[in-house]
Amino acid sequence: MNSNKTSSNDIVVTGLGMLTAHGLGLKANVEAFTAPSSRKSQDDYKVVGFNPAPHLTDRKVIKAVAHRDVLGLVALEDCMKNSGISPQTINPDRTGLYVGAPPSSCEDHHNYHEGMESSVDASGKLIEKNFGDHFRSASPTTLLNGLPNNVLCYGSKTMDARGPNSNYTTLETSSHMAIIGASRAMRRNRIDSAIVGGYAEHGDKVFISSMKARGLYNATPMAEGAAFATIETRANAEKRAAKVLCTILACNAASDAQGPYKMASEPILADLITQTLTQAQVKPGDIEVVMTTGSGVAAVDSAELKAIDAIWSGATKPLVASTATRWGNLMEAGGVAEIGFLQTCYANKSVPESAMSEKSAASAQKLNIERRKAAILRATPWGEYTCLIVEMAKP
Amino acid sequence: MGTNKKRVVITGMGAVTPAGNTMNDTWNGIIEGKKNVGPVEVFDAEKFSCNFAYQVRDFKLNQEGLDEEKAKLLNRAGEFAWNAALEAAQQSKILDKGQTSPMRTAVCLGVGVGSPDMAWHHGVYMADKCDGDAHTYNHRKNFPNTLSALVANLIGAKGATSTIHTACASSGQALGEAYEMIATGEYDVVMTGGADSMINPFQMAGFCLLGALSTRVSDPKHASRPFDANRDGFVLGEGACLLVFEEYEHAKARGANILGEIVGYGVTESAYRITDLHPEGRGVIESMQMALADAGIKPSEVGYVNAHGTSTNLNDKVESLAVSIVFDKASCSTKVSSTKSTTGHLISAAGAIEFAVALMSVKNQVYPPSVNVQTQDPTCDITLTPSTPSPMTSTYALSNSVGFGGSNTSLIVRRV
Numbered sequence: 001m002n003s004n005k006t007s008s009n010d011i012v013v014t015g016l017g018m019l020t021a022h023g024l025g026l027k028a029n030v031e032a033f034t035a036p037s038s039r040k041s042q043d044d045y046k047v048v049g050f051n052p053a054p055h056l057t058d059r060k061v062i063k064a065v066a067h068r069d070v071l072g073l074v075a076l077e078d079c080m081k082n083s084g085i086s087p088q089t090i091n092p093d094r095t096g097l098y099v100g101a102p103p104s105s106c107e108d109h110h111n112y113h114e115g116m117e118s119s120v121d122a123s124g125k126l127i128e129k130n131f132g133d134h135f136r137s138a139s140p141t142t143l144l145n146g147l148p149n150n151v152l153c154y155g156s157k158t159m160d161a162r163g164p165n166s167n168y169t170t171l172e173t174s175s176h177m178a179i180i181g182a183s184r185a186m187r188r189n190r191i192d193s194a195i196v197g198g199y200a201e202h203g204d205k206v207f208i209s210s211m212k213a214r215g216l217y218n219a220t221p222m223a224e225g226a227a228f229a230t231i232e233t234r235a236n237a238e239k240r241a242a243k244v245l246c247t248i249l250a251c252n253a254a255s256d257a258q259g260p261y262k263m264a265s266e267p268i269l270a271d272l273i274t275q276t277l278t279q280a281q282v283k284p285g286d287i288e289v290v291m292t293t294g295s296g297v298a299a300v301d302s303a304e305l306k307a308i309d310a311i312w313s314g315a316t317k318p319l320v321a322s323t324a325t326r327w328g329n330l331m332e333a334g335g336v337a338e339i340g341f342l343q344t345c346y347a348n349k350s351v352p353e354s355a356m357s358e359k360s361a362a363s364a365q366k367l368n369i370e371r372r373k374a375a376i377l378r379a380t381p382w383g384e385y386t387c388l389i390v391e392m393a394k395p
Numbered sequence: 396m397g398t399n400k401k402r403v404v405i406t407g408m409g410a411v412t413p414a415g416n417t418m419n420d421t422w423n424g425i426i427e428g429k430k431n432v433g434p435v436e437v438f439d440a441e442k443f444s445c446n447f448a449y450q451v452r453d454f455k456l457n458q459e460g461l462d463e464e465k466a467k468l469l470n471r472a473g474e475f476a477w478n479a480a481l482e483a484a485q486q487s488k489i490l491d492k493g494q495t496s497p498m499r500t501a502v503c504l505g506v507g508v509g510s511p512d513m514a515w516h517h518g519v520y521m522a523d524k525c526d527g528d529a530h531t532y533n534h535r536k537n538f539p540n541t542l543s544a545l546v547a548n549l550i551g552a553k554g555a556t557s558t559i560h561t562a563c564a565s566s567g568q569a570l571g572e573a574y575e576m577i578a579t580g581e582y583d584v585v586m587t588g589g590a591d592s593m594i595n596p597f598q599m600a601g602f603c604l605l606g607a608l609s610t611r612v613s614d615p616k617h618a619s620r621p622f623d624a625n626r627d628g629f630v631l632g633e634g635a636c637l638l639v640f641e642e643y644e645h646a647k648a649r650g651a652n653i654l655g656e657i658v659g660y661g662v663t664e665s666a667y668r669i670t671d672l673h674p675e676g677r678g679v680i681e682s683m684q685m686a687l688a689d690a691g692i693k694p695s696e697v698g699y700v701n702a703h704g705t706s707t708n709l710n711d712k713v714e715s716l717a718v719s720i721v722f723d724k725a726s727c728s729t730k731v732s733s734t735k736s737t738t739g740h741l742i743s744a745a746g747a748i749e750f751a752v753a754l755m756s757v758k759n760q761v762y763p764p765s766v767n768v769q770t771q772d773p774t775c776d777i778t779l780t781p782s783t784p785s786p787m788t789s790t791y792a793l794s795n796s797v798g799f800g801g802s803n804t805s806l807i808v809r810r811v
Contacts, residue, residue, distance in 0.1 A: 092666070097664065104509060109516060112600065116516070116517060116521050124522070126513065126514055129439035129441060131513070131596050132443050135596075135603075135604070140604045140606075142601050142604060143598065143602060143604065143605060147562060147669075150669070150800065152561065153669050153799075153800035156666040157666045157667065162664050162665070162678060165663075165664045166662075167561050167800075168559060169558045170543070170556065177557055181572065184576070188575060206519050210531045213527075214535075252555070253555035254498070255501075255544070255553055257497065258548060259468075259544050260545070380540070382556075
């Protein structure tokens with residue numbers, strides 16, 4: 001795709017929705033970068049005290065699904081409102097929903113608490129067969145509560161989106177996988193528009209302790225939240241007179257083929273960035289901002305920064321930033337949320353100092369808004385990487 | 396749709412299922428009507444309303460490519476998948492040096508929700524012991540993308556590693572996306588498929604609570620009876636099926652043995668209810684029509700439909716309706732069966748194994764038998780395959796998957 005020309009086949013972003021501990025909507029979340037931060041502990045990044053009911057078309061869903069699914073559905077509806085789409089305005093068969101979802105959480109099995117308690121003898125030993133006598137006290141929908149595709153299901157129903165869809169469970173890269181899947185469906189002329197994004201809730205003690213044990217968790221808290229974007233062909237956006245926030249120039253994924261937790265020593269992420277820049281027909285020097293995952297996992301952070309050094313060694317250095325400094329690690333919701341962050345940065349002509357990585361001098365946070373191309377990187381300790389290149393619309 | 400798409404062929408298949416521990420054994424088991432079903436062996440399910448399942452037996456993990464660390468990251472379904480991946484990779488010869496380009500090779504799997512171990516669960520939730528090595532492995536091996544990362548490592552794939560979960564449609568969807576990844580020219584080779592085992596106390600309890608499982612405890616061998624008038628629910632199975640999808644010219648250039656060609660993919664959302672199909676077949680109909688349009692063929696050219704056919708009252712009734720609308724009897728002689736009567740329901744792996752069976756059907760020109768159908772439900776107005784294997788003269792077969800959550804997929808395979 002030649003980024004200097006527009007085409008009716010371009011894929012553009014026309015709306016965003018977001019919910020995190022900082023609040024509902026992009027504005028509340030971006031303000032977190034300029035306000036003093038007192039959030040330090042894991043619990044500070046949980047969404048508490050938020051009433052989802054006024055924000056959901058079908059309020060009954062709140063009782064039918066898990067907390068994390070509710071976050072996802074609220075952000076999805078926020079996105080629908082922000083982009084001006086509704087069941088009445090879309091073509092159901094030509095509208096998709098592509099979701100990045102967290103894996104099933106064993107927290108759902110708390111519903112079997114009575115069965116579990118009854119399966120332990122006086123000495124504390126587990127008597128497995130007793131479980132069969134007592135699990136029936138659990139809710140009939142226990143299994144459904146834990147499904148990773150609840151947001152896809154209920155979200156499709158809310159949107160009346162009946163077209164191609166998918167649900168990715170690849171942690172930090174999930175929302176980019178959703179963009180890739182939906183973009184592919186558009187290139188195949190299967191859909192005109194889709195909502196893409198992800199939602200996350202990884203703050204449970206089991207996840208944290210497991211990650212800590214492998215050195216995969218340290219300073220950056222695991223954040224709860226959700227972010228979705230509406231993407232569509234430029235032709236579709238023009239037809240409905242939608243405001244374009246940015247153009248997706250290219251999005252690709254790669255693996256280091258090392259298996260979980262090894263993290264390749266070779267520059268696989270640099271190769272991916274090069275491939276994606278080439279596909280986008282963008283030179284490294286044209287990129288004004290690079291958003292990193294910034295998960296705080298040493299090996300992942302190192303992989304991202306090494307790749308940036310390799311790609312931009314002979315070119316004008318971009319600003320390097322991460323939203324994890326204030327939003328925490330949004331896992332599956334990250335990657336799409338950054339589009340909203342960038343939109344605000346371009347409107348304000350600067351990247352907040354609180355989001356800058358150590359690699360960028362604080363004095364260099366001013367944005368050259370004539371240079372509107374940005375890269376958003378995502379990486380997981382499982383050796384999965386994605387790179388999204390966007391061109392922001394003129395503020 | 397489908398203009399300028401690259402041709403996508405299958406050059407390797409591997410399977411571990413209750414019907415057999417290789418692809419050929421699985422196919423033979425299905426043709427012979429083998430029923431490896433009986434009381435649950437992996438835990439004590441005596442007091443469950445459904446205490447039986449189709450289980451993989453006599454399984455031995457293939458250690459090739461594994462070290463101690465990787466082996467500890469494979470859960471039960473992951474072990475099945477490892478063997479299936481090796482079988483598929485060896486058949487396609489993609490492990491041989493110089494056969495593939497790492498950046499042009501990807502992985503796309505449909506993976507289930509994991510198999511939580513009850514003792515581990517007891518430790519972390521009841522006794523608050525979430526530390527130690529065993530805990531971390533038990534936790535991380537149930538991450539769905541752990542398997543994808545390990546398979547990428549096995550075949551040296553440095554393209555995307557994609558992991559999909561759309562319940563029972565997961566691996567149908569993974570195959571469809573793998574097909575599209577090649578059809579659009581992004582990749583030359585994609586290892587795809589699915590793996591699942593929900594035969595564990597928590598998940599079987601969940602299905603029992605939903606009332607989705609057959610309670611024919613006195614006669615497990617006849618419990619999974621898709622499209623039969625006396626069906627009363629599905630029977631869990633377990634297993635894995637992995638396939639090597641490859642761009643046709645790439646396969647031809649390296650002299651790969653081409654097993655079949657995938658020519659059409661349909662994927663829709665019913666946008667209705669989480670467990671129920673739309674009563675008029677909305678979503679399932681459009682999925683099949685989309686796949687036919689993508690393949691550029693008429694319904695009458697499809698000789699066989701491997702139905703999702705779970706043996707639940709609603710699925711079989713609605714899917715039959717959808718099939719009868721798309722493949723109307725006046726113009727089509729399409730025959731239908733569900734092979735879940737010999738494999739059980741492999742949940743996230745169902746779409747992959749059933750596509751592989753559809754491929755084997757057109758490759759061998761044999762209709763898989765409709766096992767356990769004693770009296771066809773009159774509301775299921777479809778032409779079932781006979782109860783014994785029978786000869787086929789058709790080039791195309793279609794495989795359906797329908798998931799909790801409303802995702803529907805249809806895949807069409809062509810004989811080569």
